[in-house]
Amino acid sequence: MSLTKDDVRKIAFLARIRVPDERLEPLAGELNNIVGWVEQLGEVNTDGVEPMTSVVETETPMRKDEVTEGGITDKVLSNAPDGEGPFYGVPKVVE
Amino acid sequence: MMSDLRDWTIASASDALEKGEVSSVELTGAFIEAMEAGRTLNAFITETPELARERAAESDARRKNGDARGPMDGVPIAMKDLFCTEGVRTTAASHILDNFIPTYESTVSGNLRDAGSVMLGKTNLDEFAMGSANITSYFGSVKNPWTPEGANANLVPGGSSGGSVAAVSGGLAIAATGTDTGGSIRQPASFTGLVGMKPTYGRCSRWGVVAFASSLDQAGPLTRNVEDAAIMLQAMAGHDPKDSTSLPLDMPDCRAACTRDAKGLRVGIPKEYTLDSMPAEIQKLWDQGAQWFRDMGADVVEVSLPHTKYALPTYYIVAPAEASSNLARYDGVRYGFRKDGASLDEMYELTRGEGFGAEVQRRVMIGTYVLSAGYYDAYYVKAQQVRTLIAEDFKKVFNDVDVLLTPTAPSAAFFEGEKMDDPIAMYLNDVFTVPASLAGLPAISVPGGLDTSGLPLGLQLISGVCQEETLFRAASALEEAAGFTARPGEMA
Amino acid sequence: MTYLIQGETGDWEVVIGLEVHAQAITNAKLFSGAPATFGAGPNENVSLIDAAMPGMLPVINEMAIEQAVRTGLGLRAAINKYSVFERKNYFYADLPQGYQISQYLHPIVGEGVVTLDLSDGSTRDVGIERLHLEQDAGKSIHDQDPKRSMIDLNRAGVVLMEIVSKPDIRSPEEAGAYLKKLRAILRYLGTCDGNMEEGSMRADVNVSVRPKGADELRTRVEVKNVNSVRFVMQAIEVEAERQVEVWEDGDEVVQETRLFDPNKGETRAMRTKEFAHDYRYFPDPDLLPVRFDDDFIERIKATLPELPDDKKDRFINDMGLSAYDAGVLVADRETAAYFEDAAKGRDAKTVANWLTTNLFGALKKLDKGIGESPVSAIHLGELVGLIEDETISTKIAKDVFEEMLKTSKAPGDIVEEKGLKQITDTGAIEAIVDQVIADNPEQADEVRGGNDKAIGWFVGQVMKASQGKANPGQVNGLLRAKLLG
Ligand SMILES: [Mg+2]
Numbered sequence A: 001m002s003l004t005k006d007d008v009r010k011i012a013f014l015a016r017i018r019v020p021d022e023r024l025e026p027l028a029g030e031l032n033n034i035v036g037w038v039e040q041l042g043e044v045n046t047d048g049v050e051p052m053t054s055v056v057e058t059e060t061p062m063r064k065d066e067v068t069e070g071g072i073t074d075k076v077l078s079n080a081p082d083g084e085g086p087f088y089g090v091p092k093v094v095e
Numbered sequence B: 001m002m003s004d005l006r007d008w009t010i011a012s013a014s015d016a017l018e019k020g021e022v023s024s025v026e027l028t029g030a031f032i033e034a035m036e037a038g039r040t041l042n043a044f045i046t047e048t049p050e051l052a053r054e055r056a057a058e059s060d061a062r063r064k065n066g067d068a069r070g071p072m073d074g075v076p077i078a079m080k081d082l083f084c085t086e087g088v089r090t091t092a093a094s095h096i097l098d099n100f101i102p103t104y105e106s107t108v109s110g111n112l113r114d115a116g117s118v119m120l121g122k123t124n125l126d127e128f129a130m131g132s133a134n135i136t137s138y139f140g141s142v143k144n145p146w147t148p149e150g151a152n153a154n155l156v157p158g159g160s161s162g163g164s165v166a167a168v169s170g171g172l173a174i175a176a177t178g179t180d181t182g183g184s185i186r187q188p189a190s191f192t193g194l195v196g197m198k199p200t201y202g203r204c205s206r207w208g209v210v211a212f213a214s215s216l217d218q219a220g221p222l223t224r225n226v227e228d229a230a231i232m233l234q235a236m237a238g239h240d241p242k243d244s245t246s247l248p249l250d251m252p253d254c255r256a257a258c259t260r261d262a263k264g265l266r267v268g269i270p271k272e273y274t275l276d277s278m279p280a281e282i283q284k285l286w287d288q289g290a291q292w293f294r295d296m297g298a299d300v301v302e303v304s305l306p307h308t309k310y311a312l313p314t315y316y317i318v319a320p321a322e323a324s325s326n327l328a329r330y331d332g333v334r335y336g337f338r339k340d341g342a343s344l345d346e347m348y349e350l351t352r353g354e355g356f357g358a359e360v361q362r363r364v365m366i367g368t369y370v371l372s373a374g375y376y377d378a379y380y381v382k383a384q385q386v387r388t389l390i391a392e393d394f395k396k397v398f399n400d401v402d403v404l405l406t407p408t409a410p411s412a413a414f415f416e417g418e419k420m421d422d423p424i425a426m427y428l429n430d431v432f433t434v435p436a437s438l439a440g441l442p443a444i445s446v447p448g449g450l451d452t453s454g455l456p457l458g459l460q461l462i463s464g465v466c467q468e469e470t471l472f473r474a475a476s477a478l479e480e481a482a483g484f485t486a487r488p489g490e491m492a
Numbered sequence C: 001m002t003y004l005i006q007g008e009t010g011d012w013e014v015v016i017g018l019e020v021h022a023q024a025i026t027n028a029k030l031f032s033g034a035p036a037t038f039g040a041g042p043n044e045n046v047s048l049i050d051a052a053m054p055g056m057l058p059v060i061n062e063m064a065i066e067q068a069v070r071t072g073l074g075l076r077a078a079i080n081k082y083s084v085f086e087r088k089n090y091f092y093a094d095l096p097q098g099y100q101i102s103q104y105l106h107p108i109v110g111e112g113v114v115t116l117d118l119s120d121g122s123t124r125d126v127g128i129e130r131l132h133l134e135q136d137a138g139k140s141i142h143d144q145d146p147k148r149s150m151i152d153l154n155r156a157g158v159v160l161m162e163i164v165s166k167p168d169i170r171s172p173e174e175a176g177a178y179l180k181k182l183r184a185i186l187r188y189l190g191t192c193d194g195n196m197e198e199g200s201m202r203a204d205v206n207v208s209v210r211p212k213g214a215d216e217l218r219t220r221v222e223v224k225n226v227n228s229v230r231f232v233m234q235a236i237e238v239e240a241e242r243q244v245e246v247w248e249d250g251d252e253v254v255q256e257t258r259l260f261d262p263n264k265g266e267t268r269a270m271r272t273k274e275f276a277h278d279y280r281y282f283p284d285p286d287l288l289p290v291r292f293d294d295d296f297i298e299r300i301k302a303t304l305p306e307l308p309d310d311k312k313d314r315f316i317n318d319m320g321l322s323a324y325d326a327g328v329l330v331a332d333r334e335t336a337a338y339f340e341d342a343a344k345g346r347d348a349k350t351v352a353n354w355l356t357t358n359l360f361g362a363l364k365k366l367d368k369g370i371g372e373s374p375v376s377a378i379h380l381g382e383l384v385g386l387i388e389d390e391t392i393s394t395k396i397a398k399d400v401f402e403e404m405l406k407t408s409k410a411p412g413d414i415v416e417e418k419g420l421k422q423i424t425d426t427g428a429i430e431a432i433v434d435q436v437i438a439d440n441p442e443q444a445d446e447v448r449g450g451n452d453k454a455i456g457w458f459v460g461q462v463m464k465a466s467q468g469k470a471n472p473g474q475v476n477g478l479l480r481a482k483l484l485g
């Protein structure tokens, strides 16, 4: 399995990271190195092995259905880079 | 006041404070001066001297009223800048968290605050804790206080908790917090002659800690000795209902366990940890460690962890996969850095393209790739299956032994600039620490000795799930046998 | 009732599957303690977790699990004692974490069934594929600023149950019946208020078409977020017709997401780049798998109310209602309860009649729901009682009912006050009959001459003379005896 420049472009978009065109090729090389190296896992026989979901073997904790939070609009918005009144602002979204 | 601040430990400071030989304000003042004088190390991203003085004064007042809160009360410590701290900038060493000021306190830093400890500032780290050399920080790399004579380049302190170890080892703080995802407490401790301890996954709450890889991240102490690690861990750990993966168990008395000897302890030496490429000095120290245990009356046996070889590649699938998702929230909308764009997608891409450094971008993309359609089973599911096998290996071995003894890292600290253009060479730093991380096991690095160029080397002990008492018992015995007293700047 | 679209090349069949997002009734959100209620100011119902602040972690709300299991039981579905929350990764302005916590490979509820009550009184089963729990997203407001959208996270993290049907639905009418039935079940269970206008129930509609008789499924199109039963039916109609045209023009229907525009009565492709979606689901490492035992399920089962299908069976079998009436009455929990209260000790069929014809009609005119009915269930029952014991005639009852609508008074009181009690005293009625015959000799002769239809005219006259109070049966009998006897 070898990643092409095009694959890298797609991955970068999925991850929403702008990669300059001239970086695509070298990045493909770096990623291929890593991917090639992790592929050694293919050697391991994992037939019938459950994939790990969690290292802790405890019961899922649950919360009571009680309102314990909210009403902190100022705190929620205090770090907003583009706050607009009680909202977060983003470039216009067209659906 | 002791002239060399590196003589202070949590235990000795607590003692002196209790006896009234020193006040927290005095002690804290001395460390603030040291912190300011030690800026060349670049150990701190944010210094909080006013806050520290305030908390020190509060501690003194408590003590005066007979309300001292235990051994951490009044002790000046450094906080890895991955813990969110209320009202204090928290960066994760990333541009993308530009000027982020949490309105909340992480559970662990809150526990330490409630125990009375005095936070001096927020320490540098690899960006989002992704690294083993503390060279990926947006705020610049950290200098290891250990410097071989005549060297004209800086040694790295290890990573990702590089600022924390530099602060403690350089005498800028008595102890510091670290976080460990694949070795980020233990490896830098080994590089700086400190004790670094990662508890069982779930002992320390992850609530309020900037997430790297959720199934692996654990906080832990970085200290001068094993007893201090036990004291500090006691203050940090505990069940937290706000973290669904937090263990609903009380922490055992690890400090008490430090007084027990190693007689009859069953120590396993995993044969797969012998690497062809390993420097002879490391093998020698490891052998020495085994001999110390034998000399102390422990049973030392060779054991096998057959899937060890696959731990690192497994880690480099699981951790980036989780990270790619955990870091999706850094999108320029609600906090942190934003680079405007004409559309929402462009804003995201520019913000994340500029806000994340190269290593973070690399890992996010690897993680995105291994989770993507058509590759998920081949990479991610496969890695989680191998992870199950790795955990089972450990489980089996701990039927026969109490602890495992291994080197902490495959080398001593290296120079900045080395291993930098080969990510995989850099990843190999974690070869001995990653398996315990994948299995969620407690592990500790204890300074074992110096290599021929006078740099510290650590030995790692690993115990079974929730067997911290056994781990501390073994670690304090090893510490005593090793008798490590060397300090940076005092090399032979 | 086959629904077919006549194309130029022949008849086409529509294949429909519905994905319904139903907001579970809870106080707090799925993974945070912020309120799940509507109507708060912007970003007021938001916790640090909902805003995806660094280091924030989810903890499951136990009520969400209970409501999902309860709903699963109501859908006669398999309950999965092991389920897993996974992350669905994508970037969107109203998705603060950059992923939605949802369930994917291991949903909490598996296959079930919803029985549709169709307008001709027949029923049809639609399979349920699964029900899973997930977080709602926030809201983007696009019309406040020409260049920017505003984000309100009040809804971010609210508990949604996504209920996915099998592609078993074959017409807009069935789709409507499915939604109505599903809503009824959710309301009976108390797991969702079913309010489509407020958005607590939203439907994504998967539509494809195929030539009549074909087995294969063709490309489906998802029409997203349709928010009323009527719009769902319209959306299916226009989308199916669009697809038939596309196929018949020799083109291919493309798999895409479209939006229904009720004003224009058409669907249009969404402008967001669907092609780039790759959700990269994986188990959320911040959460452990959800496990519970049979006891847990049994405990919830014990709290279930009688559901519409069982109620309908009982109305038909024990109370003698028609399938149609029973279906109408059970469609809404409140209506069914009203009916049962009214019918206690009365003839159920008469009560059902009064309810479906008179009361429903009146409420519609008043634009009121059954909960706001000026006529209480007890009073309606009493009214039927007055008819049954012949205190008043059905005709008088209608007048009494009108009065009840206006005043909310008990029917007995109205009858008393207005002196509407039926005259059943034979002597009294006979006197009126005699008088009417005497006053109308010509008409009397006509009847006697063999035109018994004219007897009806005499009944009317007698009733009129008695101000409607004479017992019509007795009047009829007396007239026949006197004129034809
Ligand atoms: Mg869906």
Ligand SMILES: [Zn+2]
Pocket (backbone or CB within 6 Å): C021, C134, C162
């Ligand atoms: Zn959904």
